[in-house]
Amino acid sequence: MTVAVQALAERLWRNVERVLVGKRTAIELAIVALLCEGHLLIEDVPGIGKTTLARALAASMGGTFRRLQCTPDLLPSDVTGVSVFDQRTAEFVFRPGPIFTNVLLADEINRSTPRTQSAVLEAMQEAQVSADGVTRALPRPFVVLATQNPVELEGTFPLPEAQLDRFLIRLSLGYPSEDDEDVLLARGPSSFAHLDAVAPPEDILTAVAACAQVRVHTDVRRYVVLVSRATRNDPDVRLGASPRATLALHRASQAWAAMHGRDFVTPDDVKYLARPVLAHRLIAGLEARLRGRDAESIVDSILDKVPVPVEPQGITKR
Numbered sequence: 001m002t003v004a005v006q007a008l009a010e011r012l013w014r015n016v017e018r019v020l021v022g023k024r025t026a027i028e029l030a031i032v033a034l035l036c037e038g039h040l041l042i043e044d045v046p047g048i049g050k051t052t053l054a055r056a057l058a059a060s061m062g063g064t065f066r067r068l069q070c071t072p073d074l075l076p077s078d079v080t081g082v083s084v085f086d087q088r089t090a091e092f093v094f095r096p097g098p099i100f101t102n103v104l105l106a107d108e109i110n111r112s113t114p115r116t117q118s119a120v121l122e123a124m125q126e127a128q129v130s131a132d133g134v135t136r137a138l139p140r141p142f143v144v145l146a147t148q149n150p151v152e153l154e155g156t157f158p159l160p161e162a163q164l165d166r167f168l169i170r171l172s173l174g175y176p177s178e179d180d181e182d183v184l185l186a187r188g189p190s191s192f193a194h195l196d197a198v199a200p201p202e203d204i205l206t207a208v209a210a211c212a213q214v215r216v217h218t219d220v221r222r223y224v225v226l227v228s229r230a231t232r233n234d235p236d237v238r239l240g241a242s243p244r245a246t247l248a249l250h251r252a253s254q255a256w257a258a259m260h261g262r263d264f265v266t267p268d269d270v271k272y273l274a275r276p277v278l279a280h281r282l283i284a285g286l287e288a289r290l291r292g293r294d295a296e297s298i299v300d301s302i303l304d305k306v307p308v309p310v311e312p313q314g315i316t317k318r
Contacts, residue, residue, distance in 0.1 A: 001210035005035070005258040008207050011198040016056040018195060020049050021187070022180030028259065029171050029276055030057055030145075034204060035211050035255040038168025038248065039124050039144040041109075041159075041280065045151050048173045054105045054145040061204060062197030063102035064139065070112035072155065076119035080129045094132065099123050102139055102201055109146040110156040117163055120144065124166040141204050161239060161283070168248050169273075170280035207258075214254035215264040219309035224250050224270055230302045231278060236288035237298060241278050249277045267308045275299045 012034075013027045020027065030053060033040040042050040058065040068079065081097035098104060099120065109117065123129050127138045146167070148159070164170075176184060199207075216224075225246060232240030253269040275296055282295040 001213065002258045002261055002263045005207045005210050005255075006261040008199050008203060009035070009259040012057070012060050015060045015195060015198045016053065019056050020052050021184050022176050023049065023053070023173055026053065026171050026173050027057075029169055031259065032252050032255045032273070033169045034061070034141070034143060035207055035258070036168055036248075036251045037127075037141050037143065037208055038251070039146070039166060041164070041167040041170040042145065042147045042173070043150050043170055044172045044174065046149055048175065050147040050173065051105070051107055053173065054107075054147060056195060057145065058103040058105060059195040060198050061103055061141075061201065062199070063141075063201040065103045065105070066098035066101040067105040067107060068098055070106055070108050070110075070116070072111060072113055072157075074112045074116050076116050079116060079119045080123075080131050083132050092132075094134070094136075096136075099129060100136075100138060102141055102143070104142075104144050106144060106146040108148060110148040110159055112157065114157055114160065117157065117159065121163060121166065124163075139201075141201055141208065161281075165242055165244055165281050167280065168252060169276045171276055211251075211255040211258045214257050214262070216250065216254065217264065217309075220253075220265050220267055220270065221250070223267055223306070223309050224253065226306050227270065227274055227302060228278070230306055231282055231299070234298060234302060236285050236293055237282055238285045239281075239283035241281050245278055245281045249273060252277050271303050271308075274303055 009028070009031050012031050013024060016027050017024065030040055034057065042053060044050055068074070077097065079097050079099050081095055081100065083092040083094045085091075086093045106120070123138060123142070124144055127140065127142050129136050129138065228241045228246040228249060231237055234240070249270065252273045253265045256269045256273055257263070257265045279295040279299050282298060284293060284295055284298060288298070
């Protein structure tokens with residue numbers, strides 16, 4: 001099954017690279033989120049390609065896709081849906097909001113108010129929406145791809161820790177290299193019309209099930225726990241990784257291994273994913289920030305300190 005997951009992942013990143021140049025690492029991390037049915041936070045300065053990545057992933061998945069352009073006047077009912085009175089039947093009828101989809105693009109999510117941000121909390125964690133006293137399941141797979149600009153903070157509402165913890169992975173794209181930017185100009189404006197749906201929802205769900213079966217040796221599983229717990233005991237950390245973060249690192253490592261054709265997780269998989277999975281869930285202390293330390297550097301230092309298990313017989317590095 002891992003061979004099939006590897007082939008699916010390759011189809012996805014090749015398809016996305018048709019419109020997003022030179023960002024294979026970011027694309028692969030986004031695919032990890034899809035294979036875990038997790039949610040992805042894409043954070044970077046304007047014009048880098050955040051929305052392009054989200055739209056290209058959605059187009060490559062097929063299924064249903066909805067986009068929310070988040071603004072301060074966006075209401076929770078604009079996200080979840082609303083009941084309207086049907087004069088023909090004399091009854092209230094629920095009209096689902098854009099969150100009832102396979103892929104939801106929440107563009108500039110930090111420009112919506114905390115009230116609206118909280119409207120997606122239950123959906124992100126439980127894949128369901130409660131409205132008018134009724135709980136409605138969301139279609140599977142359900143993935144939120146959210147973007148935000150961390151530089152322009154006027155008129156924004158920073159995501160609270162509870163919502164950040166529900167994003168499996170946070171990634172940044174960064175500026176393209178000189179050669180990649182030249183290729184970007186040669187290609188011209190991105191067009192999503194020619195992107196194929198290379199991984200329909202049923203294939204995604206099959207791959208999700210296959211990733212969950214990837215073996216994690218006891219020593220490697222213990223290593224995941226030690227890395228996560230080390231964030232809670234680090235003196236430079238005010239808020240460490242939650243048990244949800246430990247589960248996320250475990251699941252992401254399984255997906256990463258399957259994407260590379262293996263049915264087992266190595267310590268290298270855990271180390272590679274620790275920063276994108278854990279860093280956005282940590283809050284560095286004031287003194288640490290004054291010394292120039294941020295969550296990413298703290299995770300790196302923890303990986304240097306926590307002993308790496310000797311790989312069991314039959315498990316080799318990539």
